[in-house]
Every structure is written in C-alpha cells, then in structure tokens.
Amino acid sequence: MNWWERGWYRQHPFTLLFWPLSLLYRLVATLRRFGYQRGWFASFAVEKPVVIVGNISVGGTGKTPFTLWLCQFLTAQGFTPGIVSRGYGARITAPVRVTALHQACDVGDEPLLLASKSQCPVVVCPDRVAAAQYLLETTDCDIVISDDGLQHYRLKRDLELVLIDGQRGLGNQQLLPAGPLREPVSRLKKVDAVIVNSGEYALAKGTTTPQHQMQLKPVTPQALDGQSQWQAQAVTLVAAIGNPQRFVDTVKSIGIEIKSTAFFRDHFAFDEQSLADIEGPVLMTEKDAVKCRAFAKAHWYYLPVEADLSDEFKFWLQHQLRRWREK
Structure with missing residues (x-):
C-alpha cells in the first residue's frame, strides 16, 4: 500500500485537502449514472443475462477468485458462462478472445488468469458491449459475466454483485482522489448483493441489500x-x-x-x-x-486461493437463476 492509499484507509487528514476535487468527482459520477438511467446516454442489452462483478472502490477486493467460483457455480447449475473484461494495461481496440498463446501484456493479467483457470471463454475489450456481443456470437455461452464492470453502464445488466474488502472496508468513504471510492457509498443500496471478503463490514443503516460472506482459502x-x-x-x-x-x-x-x-x-x-x-x-x-x-x-x-461462499448466498443465487429460466 503506497502512502496515498494509507491516507485513505488510516483516515489521514491530508486527504481532506482533496475534498473539493472529490465533490467534483461525485458530481460527474452521479450525473453519469443518472444520464444512463434517464436515457440521455445510450446503453445496450445483449440477448443473454449479464452478471456484473464489481466494486465501488479501487484496489483488490477478491473479484478474480470470486469470478472463478461463479463460473464453476453457474456451470454446475447447467449454464454455459463466458467472461468479458476490459483488459487493463493492454492496447486493445477490438474484442479479443484470450488464449494460452497470449501474454499478460497482450490481454491483461486478470483475464489471462481467468481464461486459464475457469475453462470458460474470456473476451477482452474496453467496449464491454462489443466484448459481450462478440462473446455470444462466437461461442455457445448463455450467460455473460462482466468482470469489474459495475461502472460500465453502456452494458445493461441483470444482476449486480459488489465485493468489499472486509479487512479494509471502504476507508474514509470519500470519492477519488480524497478517498478510494469510485461511486458513493449509497450506490450499495441499488445493487443486488454485497459480498464481503474475509472480514466483517456493516452496511449503512437503511440499506436492505443482501449481504453475504466470502472467505479465501489458500492451497x-x-x-x-x-x-x-x-x-x-x-x-x-x-x-x-x-x-x-x-x-x-x-x-x-x-x-x-x-x-x-x-x-x-x-x-x-x-x-x-x-x-x-x-x-x-x-x-x-x-x-x-x-x-x-x-x-x-x-x-x-x-x-493459489479458492473462494468459499456461504450456503445462504448459493441459495440466493439459485433463486435468481430460476427467475431467468422461467422467463
């Protein structure tokens, strides 16, 4: 953790110097989401269900092991999942199917790991809509997992799953750059479920979003x-x-x-x-x-680490899947 991040999570007063910039960031983030909700900005649906795996903070929260667990769970439930990801750090302008021949610099480290361990097709592209469409056109996938896709509102979604680091929480709960948040804490009231990784985190009063526990088990x-x-x-x-x-x-x-x-x-x-x-x-x-x-x-x-989710979460997710099958 660098000195800047230590300020976010240890409540260092210097971060307050950037509070005016955080207000501007909050305004832009709020207007952007409101614009997609109102149809000012175009968003696109694909023909299969889309599950978002994301967070409202920067830094690791356990999304990759959770996504691997989710692939296994969906497969066991009779689905054929595929993954779309941005491909952080890679120079990509069109959808690319990740293969064993790629290097991390070509497609990003997390997509390469997801492709090698999940045995599911993984497509990377900064345009998540294009990535999801390419995935569905070129494979037999019947459900799309959008890795780190919470803030990519151009792609319409059927389920939003947000991970929180149970040890660090949300720090000083300020938006960038004064804090670690990409969106306000109130965003958690609008997602479908919050998964807390390896620790305890109490959601704000009045938040009725289901909250579940995840543990990471090393092997x-x-x-x-x-x-x-x-x-x-x-x-x-x-x-x-x-x-x-x-x-x-x-x-x-x-x-x-x-x-x-x-x-x-x-x-x-x-x-x-x-x-x-x-x-x-x-x-x-x-x-x-x-x-x-x-x-x-x-x-x-x-x-290696493996995600372990509670039975309560599994039952909850099975209920969501039944709703899609019944449509």
Whole structure:
C-alpha cells in the first residue's frame, strides 16, 4: 500500500485537502449514472443475462477468485458462462478472445488468469458491449459475466454483485482522489448483493441489500516452472496487487515464514530485470505468476486461493437463476 492509499484507509487528514476535487468527482459520477438511467446516454442489452462483478472502490477486493467460483457455480447449475473484461494495461481496440498463446501484456493479467483457470471463454475489450456481443456470437455461452464492470453502464445488466474488502472496508468513504471510492457509498443500496471478503463490514443503516460472506482459502503453493516441489521454507513475497497486506496475512496464516517482501503497484508489468535482484525462494500471487512464467527461475512459487461462499448466498443465487429460466 503506497502512502496515498494509507491516507485513505488510516483516515489521514491530508486527504481532506482533496475534498473539493472529490465533490467534483461525485458530481460527474452521479450525473453519469443518472444520464444512463434517464436515457440521455445510450446503453445496450445483449440477448443473454449479464452478471456484473464489481466494486465501488479501487484496489483488490477478491473479484478474480470470486469470478472463478461463479463460473464453476453457474456451470454446475447447467449454464454455459463466458467472461468479458476490459483488459487493463493492454492496447486493445477490438474484442479479443484470450488464449494460452497470449501474454499478460497482450490481454491483461486478470483475464489471462481467468481464461486459464475457469475453462470458460474470456473476451477482452474496453467496449464491454462489443466484448459481450462478440462473446455470444462466437461461442455457445448463455450467460455473460462482466468482470469489474459495475461502472460500465453502456452494458445493461441483470444482476449486480459488489465485493468489499472486509479487512479494509471502504476507508474514509470519500470519492477519488480524497478517498478510494469510485461511486458513493449509497450506490450499495441499488445493487443486488454485497459480498464481503474475509472480514466483517456493516452496511449503512437503511440499506436492505443482501449481504453475504466470502472467505479465501489458500492451497498448496505451486512452482512456476512446473518442476520444483514445494517444501516448507522461508520466502520472499512478491506482489503487484491492490492490497498486498492481505497476501501477507494469508501466507502467515498457513505457517509460511516471510524473510522479505517486494511489493509493486497494482498490475505492474513484470519483466526479468525487475525481479533480477529478488532473493529466492519467491512466493507470489497467482495473478502475478501469469506475468512471470516466461522467465521464472527454480524455486519461484505462487499461492493459489479458492473462494468459499456461504450456503445462504448459493441459495440466493439459485433463486435468481430460476427467475431467468422461467422467463
């Protein structure tokens, strides 16, 4: 977490200096959403249901492991899901189907991980409408998951699922740049469900949105080169994610000793030189591992995590799915 983010989450008074800019950001965000609601800006529906997985804050909230869990759940319910994503950091102007031949710089690190682990088609494009249309035209998908798509109002949606980091919450609850929020806290009253990742978070009074818990469960570290076998050892942690402290806490929770850390900005584009001076053994997140396989050394590992949702949420989601089938 950089010094700016620490100010957001530790209530540092310097963030108040940017409060006037946050008011302007709030005005623009509110008018933009209102404009789509009133039809001032065009939004488009696709012929299959669209599920939004997003958040109202910047930084990691667990969307990627949740999206992977959602793909498995929908498949088990008889659906054929596909994923659309922006492809953060990639230079994309038209829809691209993610394949094993792509690198993270081509399509983004999260889409590459989603495509490799979900076994579902993943299409990336800054234009989510074009991505969803391409997905449905070129595959047999019958439900679209829009990864990090809450603020992309051009694509009409049937279900909005918002994740919150249960450890950090929403910080000082100010909008950018004085705080971490993309939209006001009141937006949570309009979504279909809030999923709190690994902790407790109390929604504001008067919010009737269903709230559910999610836990991230780590599994055995895996070698990037596919050859080294994991053995208990002290490691250097490497991460380029929104909340690296969560990674630290997870590693400690399973008894792995940490000898040093090397944290980079979220979505950092790793190359061989940027990690040349890192002392191994290395343990990194799975999202970062997809960017490092081409130059991985022996005894570089990643820690997979799996999302675990409550039975209550599963029953709630099954009810939503039945409504679509009955239409």
